[in-house]
Amino acid sequence: MRYLNHINGEWVTAAREEYKDNINPATGEILGHVIQSAPEDVDRAVQAAKAAHKSWRLVPAPERGEYLYRIGQLLKERKEQLARTLTQEMGKVLVEARGEVQEAIDMAFFMAGEGRRLAGQTVPAELPDKHAMSVRAPVGVVGIITPWNFPIAIATWKMFPAIVSGNTVVWKPASDTPAMACEMMKIIEEAGLPKGVVNLVYGSGGTVGNALVEHPDVNVISFTGSSEVGRTIAAKGGQLLKKVSLEMGGKNAIIIMDDADLQLALDGVLWSAFGTTGQRCTACSRLIVHRSVQQEVERELVRRAQALTLGNGLDEHVDVGPVINRSALEQIDKYVQIGQEEGATLLSGGQIAKGELLSKGYFYHPTIFTNVSPTMRIAQEEIFDPVLSIIPVDSFEEAIEVNNAVAYGLSSAIYTNNVNRVFRAMRDLDTGLVYINAGTIGAEIHLPFGGTKHTGNGHRDSGLAALDVFTEWKSIYVDYSGKLQRAQIDNHPK
Numbered sequence: 001m002r003y004l005n006h007i008n009g010e011w012v013t014a015a016r017e018e019y020k021d022n023i024n025p026a027t028g029e030i031l032g033h034v035i036q037s038a039p040e041d042v043d044r045a046v047q048a049a050k051a052a053h054k055s056w057r058l059v060p061a062p063e064r065g066e067y068l069y070r071i072g073q074l075l076k077e078r079k080e081q082l083a084r085t086l087t088q089e090m091g092k093v094l095v096e097a098r099g100e101v102q103e104a105i106d107m108a109f110f111m112a113g114e115g116r117r118l119a120g121q122t123v124p125a126e127l128p129d130k131h132a133m134s135v136r137a138p139v140g141v142v143g144i145i146t147p148w149n150f151p152i153a154i155a156t157w158k159m160f161p162a163i164v165s166g167n168t169v170v171w172k173p174a175s176d177t178p179a180m181a182c183e184m185m186k187i188i189e190e191a192g193l194p195k196g197v198v199n200l201v202y203g204s205g206g207t208v209g210n211a212l213v214e215h216p217d218v219n220v221i222s223f224t225g226s227s228e229v230g231r232t233i234a235a236k237g238g239q240l241l242k243k244v245s246l247e248m249g250g251k252n253a254i255i256i257m258d259d260a261d262l263q264l265a266l267d268g269v270l271w272s273a274f275g276t277t278g279q280r281c282t283a284c285s286r287l288i289v290h291r292s293v294q295q296e297v298e299r300e301l302v303r304r305a306q307a308l309t310l311g312n313g314l315d316e317h318v319d320v321g322p323v324i325n326r327s328a329l330e331q332i333d334k335y336v337q338i339g340q341e342e343g344a345t346l347l348s349g350g351q352i353a354k355g356e357l358l359s360k361g362y363f364y365h366p367t368i369f370t371n372v373s374p375t376m377r378i379a380q381e382e383i384f385d386p387v388l389s390i391i392p393v394d395s396f397e398e399a400i401e402v403n404n405a406v407a408y409g410l411s412s413a414i415y416t417n418n419v420n421r422v423f424r425a426m427r428d429l430d431t432g433l434v435y436i437n438a439g440t441i442g443a444e445i446h447l448p449f450g451g452t453k454h455t456g457n458g459h460r461d462s463g464l465a466a467l468d469v470f471t472e473w474k475s476i477y478v479d480y481s482g483k484l485q486r487a488q489i490d491n492h493p494k
């Protein structure tokens with residue numbers, strides 16, 4: 001299987017015929033070969049998108065929305081097949097893969113409806129016989145750069161609002177998940193989207209991403225990925241006065257208070273820390289627990305974490321799939337060592353999984369550290385893998401303070417049955433997503449998704465907020481008085 005670029009409605013190879021393997025992280029098996037593009041391939045795609053934008057911007061928005069309904073319908077029909085492909089190339093277990101495809105379906109239908117809204121404002125004018133309003137105008141060509149952990153859902157959070165509001169797209173998917181991008185592109189083609197509206201360019205190592213960011217005809221970059229890459233994009237984009245929307249890391253915590261329903265809280269912690277093998281930007285990697293329930297929580301958590309079944313996500317009995325690649329295994333090992341050197345206590349896991357089947361893939365035992373202090377590196381740095389740090393605290397106030405004392409601000413959660421604490425937490429947890437009596441993962445597509453501080457740069461994916469990334473506000477004044485009317489002067493003569 002070869003994954004090719006899709007530019008101006010056609011599957012094409014790149015300037016140089018170089019390929020990289022696509023590997024199933026559960027088995028080590030090679031699934032296919034993905035083309036490696038050069039800056040000239042990006043330029044071809046941008047030119048195609050630019051040409052397509054001339055007519056796409058004039059297609060009535062409800063009609064643009066119709067294409068999204070069709071895409072949503074195709075995603076729905078192919079949900080099971082897409083989920084299986086997703087599990088094979090990314091590793092998440094099948095139930096979660098189905099959930100991710102569902103997110104893409106939801107996003108298609110949500111943004112399709114937006115084709116009939118795209119609301120601006122009509123407001124009174126200061127002067128007589130004058131009309132004032134604001135409308136959303138497309139920005140032109142949009143570059144989207146998406147990660148491997150949610151290869152289809154996150155692409156739709158960006159692509160669908162961009163398309164419905166009249167932009168055209170050049171999409172660079174993550175190099176670890178080319179098959180999902182290919183499947184998505186096939187669906188876009190089948191839905192009959194005019195050629196050049198969405199173009200797909202594969203690459204790795206920053207070549208394609210850089211070319212997109214630097215291309216003078218790309219007006220907006222929307223990126224989800226590591227903070228390191230995000231910073232580089234922000235710096236380049238800033239220099240070029242480009243609008244850049246960044247969605248980066250998290251160091252998300254769940255707080256368990258002394259008055260919490262502990263069984264419910266443990267369900268939430270297990271799901272948030274080890275679901276998707278900890279590879280969500282919303283994953284819970286810190287557990288802030290009130291000291292009076294610490295022992296009980298730890299005992300039960302370790303028991304339940306050790307009962308999780310590791311394996312190939314296609315097997316419905318498996319709870320935890322592999323991590324994405326070999327360097328992820330090395331990354332976990334590095335942090336396990338750091339945690340031990342820092343003086344944290346390793347409660348569970350801390351090693352690569354062995355055994356005939358598991359050693360073919362990239363499997364790591366879910367890992368739990370306790371007696372972690374809030375300033376340790378394992379409590380501060382995003383690991384993006386199944387590693388949980390337990391931080392004991394003595395009060396609600398301390399819990400909130402510890403939650404907020406990290407560079408990131410994506411998701412946080414609290415388990416408590418005290419209504420005053422609920423409302424204080426809603427106000428004081430400094431993250432873009434806040435959960436009450438639920439874990440840190442599972443955001444819904446019709447609300448804004450993103451975070452404060454180093455998680456992002458003030459923009460949001462998903463929800464109606466995503467439209468702000470892909471449109472410019474245009475304020476329009478129509479003077480039908482037939483004479484010169486001077487605003488702020490003729491209506492205030494003195």
Ligand code: UN1
Pocket residue numbers: 103149150279280281282283440441442443444
């Ligand atoms: C991500 O981890 O990058 O809220 C996205 C969630 C999912 C999306 C996660 N709906 O956990």
